[in-house]
Amino acid sequence: MDARDERHRARMQRKKALVDEKIAQAQDEYGLLLVHSGNGKGKSSSAFGMVARALGHGMQVGIVQFIKGAASTGEEAFFRRFPDEVRYHVMGEGFTWETQDRQRDIAKAQQAWAVARELLDDERIGLVVLDELNIALKYGYLELDRVLADIAARPLLQHVVVTGRGALPGMIEAADTVTEMNLVKHAFKAGVKAQKGVEF
Amino acid sequence: MDARDERHRARMQRKKALVDEKIAQAQDEYGLLLVHSGNGKGKSSSAFGMVARALGHGMQVGIVQFIKGAASTGEEAFFRRFPDEVRYHVMGEGFTWETQDRQRDIAKAQQAWAVARELLDDERIGLVVLDELNIALKYGYLELDRVLADIAARPLLQHVVVTGRGALPGMIEAADTVTEMNLVKHAFKAGVKAQKGVEF
Numbered sequence: 001m002d003a004r005d006e007r008h009r010a011r012m013q014r015k016k017a018l019v020d021e022k023i024a025q026a027q028d029e030y031g032l033l034l035v036h037s038g039n040g041k042g043k044s045s046s047a048f049g050m051v052a053r054a055l056g057h058g059m060q061v062g063i064v065q066f067i068k069g070a071a072s073t074g075e076e077a078f079f080r081r082f083p084d085e086v087r088y089h090v091m092g093e094g095f096t097w098e099t100q101d102r103q104r105d106i107a108k109a110q111q112a113w114a115v116a117r118e119l120l121d122d123e124r125i126g127l128v129v130l131d132e133l134n135i136a137l138k139y140g141y142l143e144l145d146r147v148l149a150d151i152a153a154r155p156l157l158q159h160v161v162v163t164g165r166g167a168l169p170g171m172i173e174a175a176d177t178v179t180e181m182n183l184v185k186h187a188f189k190a191g192v193k194a195q196k197g198v199e200f
Numbered sequence: 201m202d203a204r205d206e207r208h209r210a211r212m213q214r215k216k217a218l219v220d221e222k223i224a225q226a227q228d229e230y231g232l233l234l235v236h237s238g239n240g241k242g243k244s245s246s247a248f249g250m251v252a253r254a255l256g257h258g259m260q261v262g263i264v265q266f267i268k269g270a271a272s273t274g275e276e277a278f279f280r281r282f283p284d285e286v287r288y289h290v291m292g293e294g295f296t297w298e299t300q301d302r303q304r305d306i307a308k309a310q311q312a313w314a315v316a317r318e319l320l321d322d323e324r325i326g327l328v329v330l331d332e333l334n335i336a337l338k339y340g341y342l343e344l345d346r347v348l349a350d351i352a353a354r355p356l357l358q359h360v361v362v363t364g365r366g367a368l369p370g371m372i373e374a375a376d377t378v379t380e381m382n383l384v385k386h387a388f389k390a391g392v393k394a395q396k397g398v399e400f
């Protein structure tokens with residue numbers, strides 16, 4: 001049994017113990033899988049707030065953006081200031097989506113996942129942000145089962161945040177915490193253009 | 201008419217123009233008021249993600265935490281690394297809430313608001329985070345009308361983010377964008393304790 005299998009087994013055992021025994025005040029350290037979905041703002045911003053939090057605790061962070069341009073250029077510019085603490089990968093450039101060359105898009109998504117898998121395999125990284133992964137899954141560019149297996153096989157203490165609207169039921173099932181960001185009111189609808197520092 | 205009155209008037213005029221004329225692709229720069237409410241996670245994290253975004257754009261940021269301990273110590277530790285770019289104020293220590301000395305709590309909230317008002321009066325600050333302000337308003341420690349008037353009188357290009365569950369209807373009415381973070385599933389309920397880098 002290799003290290004990943006071993007971690008997967010240990011994770012599943014611990015999770016089972018938590019659920020089965022309904023330990024009310026578990027004192028175990030345990031890396032969480034968080035999902036931010038919904039049609040509102042704040043899915044990615046909230047993940048980036050967690051990056052700041054993790055850095056404040058001296059943790060190392062890995063970020064993979066599955067959709068180039070989906071997240072803020074401001075956040076990228078800021079977190080790239082910390083190359084020793086943050087590994088920042090922007091993937092997904094040039095997706096053709098459903099319109100053009102699906103095989104090419106799948107190949108690009110697989111490349112992005114290979115990068116994510118390296119982060120998910122690195123014990124030194126305390127938090128991995130998989131920004132807009134839900135979109136790549138929704139389009140079927142990545143297999144959910146494989147993605148969930150790789151996430152489950154991560155180091156025991158590593159937290160993972162997955163963002164993007166339209167989280168698949170299997171992703172929600174696997175998550176420890178799921179938050180839906182719902183739009184109540186949006187400035188764009190009143191004719192205000194996207195503003196630097198807020199939208200990008 | 202002093203500078204604050206003038207800005208208030210200009211803001212109201214611009215807002216009225218936007219709403220009245222339903223300008224579909226307004227090209228104006230315009231500081232937004234964003235509200236993050238709801239019972240889920242991510243209200244404050246998302247605001248702190250926006251702080252990172254703003255810093256990436258070279259903006260200056262002001263933060264007032266109305267409830268000490270409500271936001272993450274990790275975020276505070278991290279953003280205090282940038283004293284030239286971030287003014288970070290943790291107020292609200294020692295609130296007795298409804299239980300004890302309401303007049304003392306109101307006095308503390310007023311002190312916190314005085315600090316917020318300085319940030320809201322500073323043209324150099326591009327983003328102001330008023331973390332958990334909704335809670336102080338809900339408890340009646342601050343007058344909504346006065347708070348909204350001060351927010352409306354801020355510099356035209358300054359963005360403001362207000363967080364906290366239970367946003368009052370008047371706050372939602374005044375906001376440009378409102379997002380409700382709703383809890384779908386939470387690890388705590390499965391007996392997982394709060395984890396460093398995620399919850400605090």
